[in-house]
Amino acid sequence: MAILLLTSASGAPGVTTTALGLALCWPRDVLMVDADPHPSHAVESGYLSAGTETGGGLADLAGAHRAGTDLTAALWNQVIALPGIDGRPSPTARFLPGFGHPAQPALFTMIWPAIAASLAELGDAGVDVIVDLGRMGSDGLPAELCARAGAVGVVTRCGLRPLAGLSVNAETVEAVSSRTAATVGLVTVGAGHPYSAREICAQFGMPVIAEVADDPRAAAVLSDGAPGPRGWASGRYASGLRHSAARLAGLLADAAREVAL
Template structure:
């Protein structure tokens, strides 16, 4: 079991697309949770082509208010990302104001952690870090925090200004998670080694720069030729398997659920 929290510092570095791409290639059953407090509905409006049945964080919030507990009920508010149901999606808030009155982050975070009893991992798209950091309980329950960034000077300058806030938050909570960087487009112009050395934070994964290919995930665009064997998709497969393997090794002493042998699916296995 692992809970991976993806977030961003600067605008639109590719956090949601990366989270979705990792989920579609994740080698275990996984839940992708849209916990972006700005309520962009990027996956519902993009990859899923606007298809949704109303379930998500909003209905989960309503259930928490009605019953005072959502214990064991999170999966009832998800929808499938693939035909087999091994990849599920928890849609985010439908209105930006909803996150301001949402007081059940602790319950949601506990549900994420408890999904290991079902042999599932959780990838959380947390959106931008913000001046106050990320929701405390999500950080407390995370096993890995990934800050998504491009390798451009503009993104890295923003990272230098705001990354200390997140690192201080993790340290102040004595959280067990590791903080790493997810670089979208390494070498444009700075390499992973240069980025890691600059910030003293490891690059946990990187994804190739391929806007036309990424648009298949972000905007449900038609796949370019040889998409399934492209360097972009290969980088997502490598990133997903490498991260899950490292997390599995690190958490093996406290996670009794053995990894499942699930073959990675391409985006053509989705339900959109």
């Protein structure tokens, strides 16, 4: 149960940037998986824009699945080490590229069970997994991933417009909750602008499991590969990511212990 799913109900609250930031601050070995069904190669063209070579990612795993290859081994052959903010490879964070074409996600209906099992195997081996699922569709999230998740974070900004979008899609979020025994909660971006995490929690009846500051300049280091401003690593944005990563890693560890009992 060492799998964290990150998604959003509407809009573009920064799911990928948040997933990447959490991975880079994660206290244990971690793999970030780009499984956004609306592919954009955001990590490759943004944070990795310096030219880091990446593999075929999920698309190649589909071929490995059809060929009957050991999927966990094939998956691990596709990952790359994420460079830290200082440009050096992170000793603990790795990245699996996502879909290369908008038509590919529809072909994964029969493949997700095997992918989910392989990701769970990594969790059993001590590697936590953060899956970036982008904006959920009307069908919710892949059921196999939900069934194996230890936590599901619905990322939202804290203004009226994004919260209205979350409200409109409340039934879809509730359907996701019904498919998993995982903790399902909100990951807020910019709490207090204008609504606080406590107000949002009370309104939607969901726990806030992580909070990320709304700092476009600091976030651009992750989303666009922009140079880090002075004091980035000790600033409010990075500090919030570290705190949230520690909290979410604890949620996954608790979920794994419950399964083991």
